[in-house]
């Protein structure tokens with residue numbers, strides 16, 4: 001799939017500024033952005049539900065606008081807000097979705113894959129959040145699509161259900177399907193995506209591999225430690241040597257933290273562990289994550305927690 005200069009406004013609000021990118025089979029591209037960034041607007045245009053103001057969308061060289069019926073057979077979509085008929089069973093729901101498409105369906109194999117065999121005859125109203133979410137994903141897969149569009153597939157799930165879906169999504173990728181994943185979970189993008197597009201207020205503010213973005217925008221590491229009964233001269237000495245060192249609380253019981261060059265923080269870590277072992281606890285040194293990239297680019301956190 002190839003997109004060139006795709007743009008959309010709702011009245012005076014530019015929901016998406018001209019955006020170009022591609023999605024290849026076997027890769028996962030994450031659209032990462034906070035609420036209102038334009039992720040859903042983008043996905044809805046890519047699957048033919050919303051008319052763009054300008055730009056082109058091509059699948060294998062065919063325009064979505066002139067080959068929509070054929071292209072819809074090849075792509076699967078899980079929308080952010082799905083409301084399915086709650087009196088239908090899991091199996092009936094999959095059958096309903098399968099009936100929208102021409103090809104054969106492998107409903108039984110899909111039930112196994114989604115770990116919903118035992119719930120096949122259960123009505124939707126009796127499913128847990130995680131089970132429902134897996135069924136929604138299943139509805140996007142009934143026709144064995146080459147490209148799959150997922151709009152926040154793990155929103156508000158517990159960590160275990162989220163992890164299960166991540167594994168499912170990864171197995172789709174291994175089968176050679178292309179995945180476009182809209183998310184505001186940074187760790188989800190970091191875990192699943194080969195490439196990330198960071199959207200903010202309708203604009204693409206950065207793009208690259210998760211690791212590439214981290215080394216390009218935020219090479220800083222972060223050190224944190226708990227201190228107890230640290231003496232004033234030692235603290236003064238540490239602060240002179242490591243100028244980014246900050247203290248929350250006081251010398252008797254507080255937290256120290258420093259951000260900066262990974263090599264320099266490694267030295268601080270060694271120093272704390274060798275000379276001040278009795279006064280520091282729970283020392284952690286971590287590399288930058290996509291979270292730090294977003295913070296650095298926008299000055300804001302991607303989501304409030």
Ligand SMILES: Nc1ncnc2c1ncn2[C@@H]1O[C@H](COP(=O)(O)OP(=O)(O)OP(=O)(O)O)[C@@H](O)[C@H]1O
Nearest residue numbers: 010015033034035036037038039040041042080184
């Ligand atoms: N049908 C519409 N009419 C008017 N404005 C809209 C419409 N749909 C979306 N918007 C606006 O466009 C902007 C982008 O919305 P969109 O739903 O694409 O964001 P999003 O990144 O999917 O957000 P979220 O993470 O909350 O799902 C928002 O400011 C939103 O209020």
Ligand SMILES: [Mg+2]
Nearest residue numbers: 039040041080
């Ligand atoms: Mg959305």
